[in-house]
Structure formats: C-alpha cells, structure tokens
Amino acid sequence: MTTYYRDPDVLITSSGVRMNGHEFRLPELIRVWYTKGARSWGVIAWRGALGLAILLPLLAGGFAVLVALAMDASFTTTLTWVLAGALLGLAVVPVADLLLERVDLSYDRGSRNLEIWGRVREGDVLLLRTNDAQRFGRVYRALQRALEPAVRR
Known part of the structure; x- marks a missing residue:
C-alpha cells in the first residue's frame, strides 16, 4: 500500500x-x-493594510525631504528635515521583513x-x-x- x-x-x-x-x-x-x-474581503483588506504599513513611513519620509527642500529655511533646518525624513523612511526596514512574511503567509493560506x-x-x-x-x-x-x-x- x-x-x-x-x-x-x-x-x-x-x-x-x-x-x-x-x-x-x-x-x-x-x-x-x-x-x-x-x-x-477581510483577508484582502488585511493584505492591503500590511502593504500600507510598509509604505506609510517611506511616504512620510519622502514628504519630509520634499518639504525640507521646498521651504526657505536655513541650511541647518533644511539638513535636519532631510535627515529626519531619511530616518523616518528607514524606520520601515526593521519591520518590513516581518510584514512581508505576514503577506507571504496570507497568500499561502489563500x-x-x-x-x-x-x-x-x-x-x-x-x-x-x-x-x-x-x-x-x-x-x-x-x-x-x-x-x-x-x-x-
């Protein structure tokens, strides 16, 4: 058998x-x-929320850099804004792997x-x-x- x-x-x-x-x-x-x-649709919404959780810090960091470059401020203020935006964008790196793993598991389950x-x-x-x-x-x-x-x- x-x-x-x-x-x-x-x-x-x-x-x-x-x-x-x-x-x-x-x-x-x-x-x-x-x-x-x-x-x-709950599973699909969960996947979307995970994707948004990854993108929001990147978008916020990019927006902070754009604001820093667009505003008429001193070099020190502009540099502070650019560094803050870059750090905000990089904040997603430690959790991105965990969130992407959750997305993968979601697709495995269906x-x-x-x-x-x-x-x-x-x-x-x-x-x-x-x-x-x-x-x-x-x-x-x-x-x-x-x-x-x-x-x-």
Whole structure:
C-alpha cells in the first residue's frame, strides 16, 4: 500500500481515502472535483493594510525631504528635515521583513475556501473544506495520484 498524503484529518493511500469523517475505497469514488468559494474581503483588506504599513513611513519620509527642500529655511533646518525624513523612511526596514512574511503567509493560506467533492453511489460528498491553499493543493494532487492507477484498470 502506498501512502500519498497523511495529516491528522486526511489519509490518502493506494487503497482508500479518509477525509472529513468519511472513508472510501478508491473504486467507490466515481468522480472527484474541487470548487472555490467566494473571496474573503477581510483577508484582502488585511493584505492591503500590511502593504500600507510598509509604505506609510517611506511616504512620510519622502514628504519630509520634499518639504525640507521646498521651504526657505536655513541650511541647518533644511539638513535636519532631510535627515529626519531619511530616518523616518528607514524606520520601515526593521519591520518590513516581518510584514512581508505576514503577506507571504496570507497568500499561502489563500483568500477563499476551497472544497474537494467526491461522487459516490449515494450522492455527492464533501471530502475537504479548507482556506489553506497549500494544503488544498497537496491533498488534491495526492488524491489525483491515488486515483490515476484506478482509472487505468
């Protein structure tokens, strides 16, 4: 028996599938497909907020430098404004990596629910629902690999 995928909730082997509390032998699955749910606008707004958190110090620093160069002030005042603007713009560097990592994780998880459905003699069965896009891809590919030999028979 070959194991294609295993985690605490899903087991896909060359003999059968266990998902969402259902267990099926591979020949019982007549058809398998997936659906995508509606986008989660909260996730998309969160990504936008993270992007804005990265850009705001840069924009504020650039604006401070522009104000310093545009105002008619002494050299010392202008230099102070330029240095303050540069420091404000550089303030984003330490946190940018953390924020960009959060954005990456957000894309890994996805912005919508993904579902794997199967058709058996009794009707259509929801096999898996997740918003984790990476996990969904791994499970769906494993299911396809497990079903390939069954189709060729």
